[in-house]
């Protein structure tokens with residue numbers, strides 16, 4: 001009898017009771033807008049910003065409507081103008097080039113290595129093409145940040161970090177999002193904290209912070225931001241920056257605060273599951289596990305492996321067989337974008353040159369969500385299913401009995 005997994009890859013845990021109660025209290029108060037406070041009251045949004053800034057060790061934090069909005073605001077706040085070129089990862093998700101396009105700028109894609117991080121050689125080769133890098137720590141894989149920052153500093157490139165998958169992660173002990181000029185996080189349901197939608201920006205530069213606050217739609221109420229820059233910073237910026245409304249509200253902040261307090265524990269639970277699956281996959285013929293560098297503190301909320309050099313129909317056969325046994329895998333090699341998964345050549349509003357080495361890596365990347373609703377036994381079962389189906393297809397190919405496409 002073959003085992004079938006019956007769990008859901010899209011089911012997250014409920015919002016903690018404390019968050020539900022805080023959210024209900026906000027609703028009872030009627031004061032959902034962040035600048036709508038009773039005398040002496042500190043808004044949930046303001047407290048969330050202070051707590052997140054403290055957590056990652058940043059001077060300033062701003063809560064906004066989404067991760068994509070956070071990136072667009074960061075780009076604009078560091079001075080990106082319409083028509084500018086912005087370097088970014090070829091291996092990422094659609095909101096990343098979308099944030100660049102949203103400010104009228106033009107993405108220039110940088111290749112991906114077999115470790116699934118940005119290719120620093122390709123970055124060096126393209127360094128003279130732009131002044132800003134929107135660095136996506138895609139699926140939680142963090143590049144060698146010392147090398148990357150040295151390269152960008154030497155080339156005068158401002159780095160903005162997309163930490164949608166690295167909230168709670170670190171490189172060499174430094175929290176992800178605090179090495180670039182701005183760190184951007186998402187609080188969307190499938191990320192590490194869940195408010196449905198939401199985003200956070202962190203930065204140390206008071207001028208960038210003031211621009212971001214104004215852009216987010218603070219009107220002239222910026223003084224109520226406790227994790228914002230001093231009011232002198234707004235002297236001229238308040239006249240210069242347009243209001244591009246994208247604030248976070250108190251309801252979302254109330255839901256998020258208890259989740260942030262619990263983030264370390266949740267990250268440990270993700271990693272238990274991640275390493276359980278990784279352990280089950282190791283040694284599968286034809287399958288390459290991505291070894292994580294010792295300097296990286298990961299948050300294993302998803303797992304990737306490579307089917308390196310496999311023909312497309314064989315990868316598709318693995319996906320089909322796993323799906324039949326309840327295991328949902330995604331593939332970055334597909335010619336057509338599906339669901340959340342797309343590739344640099346799917347974003348046809350950008351003129352991009354083909355990157356053969358990156359295409360070869362992308363063609364082998366298989367990706368799987370690891371929600372915390374999975375038990376460790378679920379993880380064992382999922383790994384067994386993948387192992388047996390990859391093994392079977394691999395064996396068929398070696399026997400010359402190519403699987404039906």
Ligand SMILES: *Cc1c(COP(=O)(O)O)cnc(C)c1O
Nearest residue numbers: 066067068093095164186187188
């Ligand atoms: C989800 C995601 C974002 C954007 O976050 P939203 O809150 O959905 O706008 C940015 N980058 C990556 C890599 C993501 O997966």
